[in-house]
Amino acid sequence: MRPRSLFQLLALFGxxxxxxxxxxxxxKKKSSAAGGSGGTLxxxxxxxxxxxxxxxxxxxxxxxxxxxxxxxxxxxxxxAGGLAGTQVVPDxxxxxxxxxEGGKTYVFTLRKGIKFSDGTxxxxxxxxxxxxxxxxxxxxxxxxFYKTIVGAAACLKTPATCDLSKNGVIADDANNTVTFHLxxxxxxxxxxxxxxxxxxxPPSTPMKAVQIPPxxxxxxxxxxxxxxxxxxxxxxxFFKVWSKDAQPAGKPDVIIQKxxxxxxxxxxxxxxxxxxxxxxxxxxxxxxxLSNKFPDQVHINPLTADYYMAFNVxxxxxxxxxxxxxxxxxxxxxxxxxxxxxxKLAVPSCQILPPNFPGYKPYCxxxxxxxxxxxxxxxxxxxxxxxxxxxxxxxxxxxxxxxxDTNKAFGLYFVGLLNSLGYKASLQALSPDLQYAxxxxxxxxxxxxxxxxxxxYPAASDFIxxxxxxxxxxxxxxxxxxxxxxxxxxxxAQIDQALKQAITDPTGANVKWAAIDKEITDQAGWVExxxxxxxxFTGKRVKGYQFSPQWYFLLDLASVK
Amino acid sequence: xxxxxxxxxxxxxxxEETGGxxxxxxxxxxxxxxxxxxxxxxxxxxxxxxxxxxxxxxxxYAHDIAHTDPFASNVTGTIKLNGKTVDVIQQGTGKLGxxxxxxxxxxxxxxxxxxxxxxxxxxxxxxYGGRSSxxxxxxxxxxACLLALLFALVAGFFGGFTDTIISRLMDLVWAFPVYLLxxxxxxxxLTSAHGLNLGLFTLSASSLWIPLLIIGLIYVPYVYRxxxxxxxxxxxxxxxxxxxxxGAGSFRLIFREILPNVLSTVIVLLPLMIxxxxxxxxxxxxxSIGVQAPQASWGTIIQDGQALxxxxxxxxxxxxxxxxxxxLALNVFGDGLRDALDPRSxxxxx
Numbered sequence: 001m002r003p004r005s006l007f008q009l010l011a012l013f014g015x016x017x018x019x020x021x022x023x024x025x026x027x028k029k030k031s032s033a034a035g036g037s038g039g040t041l042x043x044x045x046x047x048x049x050x051x052x053x054x055x056x057x058x059x060x061x062x063x064x065x066x067x068x069x070x071x072x073x074x075x076x077x078x079x080a081g082g083l084a085g086t087q088v089v090p091d092x093x094x095x096x097x098x099x100x101e102g103g104k105t106y107v108f109t110l111r112k113g114i115k116f117s118d119g120t121x122x123x124x125x126x127x128x129x130x131x132x133x134x135x136x137x138x139x140x141x142x143x144x145f146y147k148t149i150v151g152a153a154a155c156l157k158t159p160a161t162c163d164l165s166k167n168g169v170i171a172d173d174a175n176n177t178v179t180f181h182l183x184x185x186x187x188x189x190x191x192x193x194x195x196x197x198x199x200x201x202p203p204s205t206p207m208k209a210v211q212i213p214p215x216x217x218x219x220x221x222x223x224x225x226x227x228x229x230x231x232x233x234x235x236x237x238f239f240k241v242w243s244k245d246a247q248p249a250g251k252p253d254v255i256i257q258k259x260x261x262x263x264x265x266x267x268x269x270x271x272x273x274x275x276x277x278x279x280x281x282x283x284x285x286x287x288x289x290l291s292n293k294f295p296d297q298v299h300i301n302p303l304t305a306d307y308y309m310a311f312n313v314x315x316x317x318x319x320x321x322x323x324x325x326x327x328x329x330x331x332x333x334x335x336x337x338x339x340x341x342x343x344k345l346a347v348p349s350c351q352i353l354p355p356n357f358p359g360y361k362p363y364c365x366x367x368x369x370x371x372x373x374x375x376x377x378x379x380x381x382x383x384x385x386x387x388x389x390x391x392x393x394x395x396x397x398x399x400x401x402x403x404x405d406t407n408k409a410f411g412l413y414f415v416g417l418l419n420s421l422g423y424k425a426s427l428q429a430l431s432p433d434l435q436y437a438x439x440x441x442x443x444x445x446x447x448x449x450x451x452x453x454x455x456x457y458p459a460a461s462d463f464i465x466x467x468x469x470x471x472x473x474x475x476x477x478x479x480x481x482x483x484x485x486x487x488x489x490x491x492x493a494q495i496d497q498a499l500k501q502a503i504t505d506p507t508g509a510n511v512k513w514a515a516i517d518k519e520i521t522d523q524a525g526w527v528e529x530x531x532x533x534x535x536x537f538t539g540k541r542v543k544g545y546q547f548s549p550q551w552y553f554l555l556d557l558a559s560v561k
Numbered sequence: 562x563x564x565x566x567x568x569x570x571x572x573x574x575x576x577e578e579t580g581g582x583x584x585x586x587x588x589x590x591x592x593x594x595x596x597x598x599x600x601x602x603x604x605x606x607x608x609x610x611x612x613x614x615x616x617x618x619x620x621x622y623a624h625d626i627a628h629t630d631p632f633a634s635n636v637t638g639t640i641k642l643n644g645k646t647v648d649v650i651q652q653g654t655g656k657l658g659x660x661x662x663x664x665x666x667x668x669x670x671x672x673x674x675x676x677x678x679x680x681x682x683x684x685x686x687x688x689y690g691g692r693s694s695x696x697x698x699x700x701x702x703x704x705a706c707l708l709a710l711l712f713a714l715v716a717g718f719f720g721g722f723t724d725t726i727i728s729r730l731m732d733l734v735w736a737f738p739v740y741l742l743x744x745x746x747x748x749x750x751l752t753s754a755h756g757l758n759l760g761l762f763t764l765s766a767s768s769l770w771i772p773l774l775i776i777g778l779i780y781v782p783y784v785y786r787x788x789x790x791x792x793x794x795x796x797x798x799x800x801x802x803x804x805x806x807x808g809a810g811s812f813r814l815i816f817r818e819i820l821p822n823v824l825s826t827v828i829v830l831l832p833l834m835i836x837x838x839x840x841x842x843x844x845x846x847x848x849s850i851g852v853q854a855p856q857a858s859w860g861t862i863i864q865d866g867q868a869l870x871x872x873x874x875x876x877x878x879x880x881x882x883x884x885x886x887x888x889l890a891l892n893v894f895g896d897g898l899r900d901a902l903d904p905r906s907x908x909x910x911x
Contacts, residue, residue: 283871284868285660285868287659287660288660290657291654295655295657298659300657335637338637339678341661342652342653342658342659342660342661343652344657344658396765398766403849405868409678409679411854412679412854412855413634416633416679417634419633419855425855426853427854429849535659
C-alpha cells in the first residue's frame, strides 16, 4: 500500500505485529482502560484521502481506516491490537474454508440474516456482483490481487461485460454459499479477501465509481463525505454483532474526520482537547513538545514499512551496479533517521523485507563491518572505490522527492551525498499529489526517486513481488510500483517458485523469500533507508487506544466516554 | 541631444532650486545634487549597498569565519561550543526522547544563527541566499527595464500597427496574474527533464537563469506602459519636430532625442522593480519553483525554516529580516531618486 500523500507518510505505513510480539508489545502506551460507549470521536486530517471515495478504488490507509468500520468482506483481519491484528478471521463467512483442488477452490458459507445499512439482506449473489464490479470500476488491484479468479482475464479485457457468475465466483443464494475457482493456487487469497477492495456491496450499488461509499454491513455507515469539509459516520441501525473478532460493535456513536487544518494546527487542537486524534504525522518541530508535555497521549508502534530511494536501473548512471552499491555504502542511515525524527521513530535498514516479517532474515552488506545483519556506519572508502570503478563520476543526477519538509530533507541529504561522491546532483521536488505517479512513469526517466511502502497484508510477496517483480513494471504507466524498473528473469523465477511453495509449505517459502531478499539487496535496486515507526497523538479523553499492525489505530475501539 | 527640462514646461521651482548656482548645470547634475541632499535616501542606499557587499562576501564568511560548507548536509556533525562538543542536530530532551532539533543561534562565528534541519549554518546560507536573491533581483529587473524600454521606444515612436501589436502582446502578458504566470512557467521548466533548450545553449532546471528569465519577462509590461506613454507624448514635442526638420532619421530620433528623456523614468523605476523582483524571487523560491537546491535564496531558507518555526524561528526570521531591509531600502531610495529626477512631482506635492 502506498501512502496517500506525503503529509501523511508517517501515518500510512503498514504493520508490525510480529515486532510487537517480539518486543512484548513495544507500544509506548498499551491499551489503557477500555472506556464506555457513546459520544463523538473527532479526528482531523489535512485533506480527504486522494482518489475516488469508492471502496473498490481507494487505496489509502486514511479511507481504509474508515471502511473497515462500515464494510465487511468474507474474511477480515482480526480487530485487535498487537500480533492478533494480523490474523485472518471469518467475517461475512461462517468459517475460513480449507481450499481444495490444490488451493484452487474455496467454498464460503455466508452468515444468515446480515443486513446492509440500507436494510437490504446480504445474499450470496452480492458477492459475485461485488467482484464483477471490482473489474468494472477498474479497481487498482483487480489485475493483481484478483487476477487468478477464473474469468478475470476476460473481465480485465472487457470490464463492462464482466461475468464471473458462471465459472469464477459461483453464488448459490438458496444454500447461501459462494464458490471461488482460481486458475492457480494463491497462498494470499484469504488475505486479499480481507482488504476493502473485497468488501461486499449491496445490489443497488452502481457498476461505476461512486462519490460516497455505498451501504455496507459494518457497525457504522457514512452519512457525509465532503471532500472539502469532512466525513461523518453514524451507527448502522441494522447492525448486530456476529463476530467480535471480525467486526465488534464499536464504542463511539459518531465518528467524524474534519479536513482543512494543517498538521501544526491539528497538534494544537488535540493538545487543547478540541479533537481526539490527528491522522497526519506530527510535525518534527512539535515532537519534543509532545514528549515533554503530553507523554501519556503519545503512542509509538513499529511498522512493517520501508522508506527508500529507488535507483532507476535502466537509466545512467544507476544502470551501473557499482554506482548503485557505492551510494548504498556511502549513505549514512543515522543521518536519515535523525531527519525523520530520531532513533525513537525509525530503525536503519539495508534490505527489502522489514524486521520480523515473513521471510525476514537480517542482512546488511552496505555497512562498515558487515556480518551482523545490522547497519552500523557508512563505508565511504568502499563507496569511493566503487564510484571510481563504475566510471560514472561526473554524471548528472536528479534526486526526486516531494515537497513535504521531511521528504525534501531526505532529497537534500542525497543531493549533498551524491555531490560529495563526484556526481552533479540537483533536487527535483514535486507536489506530493504528483510525485509518486511521476516516478512510476518510465517516460519521465527519473533517476533516483524517494518513496515508501507499507504492507497491504503480512506476506513477503507484498514487498518483493510488487516492488521488484517483472509484472509490477509497466512501461509508460503511472501505475508501475516497481520504481527501479528492475526485472531479473532469474529472480522472477524464484519469486514464482516461492509463491507456489507458499500454498503448501509457507515455512519453506519464507526461506526462499529470505534468499530472494538477499539477492535483490545485493543488486542494490534502491537505497533502503529505514523502517519507520508510527506515532499517534491522541486527545486526553481517548481511552482504549489499540494499534493493529494491519489497520493502525483502531478508531472504533477507542472510547471518548 | 535635446533634453526636456522642467523650466521649458514653465514649472516654477522654489527659490533654492532656482538659485544662481543652477545655471549651467545639466539636469543629471541637478538630480544628483538633489539626491545628495536627501539623507534618508542616502541612508537607504548605504544600507542596500551594505547588504550587497555582505551578501557577495558570503564565501569569505563561510570559509574563513564560520568554517563551514553551507550546501553540504551535516546532520550527524558536532561543533565545539564553550569548550564542549555538542551535536549540530540534538535529540529531544523530553520524557520520550522524541524529535531532533537543530542547534539554535550561538551568536558566535560558527552557527551564528543556528542550524537548519540539514545541520547547515543558517547565517552562511542567508548570505549565500542573499547573493542569489540579489543576482536574480537585479538582473531580472534590469532585463525587464531594458526590454520594456526597447519595446516602448519602438511602439511609442512608430505607433500604428507596430504599437498595436506590441501593446496587445504586453496586454496579453499583463492579463495573467504575475504569480500564476510565473508559477506556470517555472513548473513547466523545472519539471522538464532537460531544462530549457534555447537552441545554442541549454539551461539546466537548477540554473539561476531560469527564475531570472521568468521574473524578468513577466514584469516587462509593468515597465513598458509608463514609458510608452511618455514616448507617445515626447514624439509630439517641439524639439523632436525640430530634429525631424533638420532631417534626423528614426534611429537618431529614438536614441538621441527621445531616449535621454525617458531614461530618468527608467532609472526611477529600476530600484522599485528590483524590490519587486526580489520579493517575487523569494515567493517563487519559497514555493520551490525558484532557486533550486542545493543553492540557497532567501525564499528557500524561509521555506526550510517553516518546519522549524516552533523550535528554531531564526532559520525563517534571518532571511525574512534581510528581505525586509533590502526591499525597504530599495523603496526608500527609489522614492528619493524619483524626487531627485522628477522635481515636478515634488512641486505638485507642495
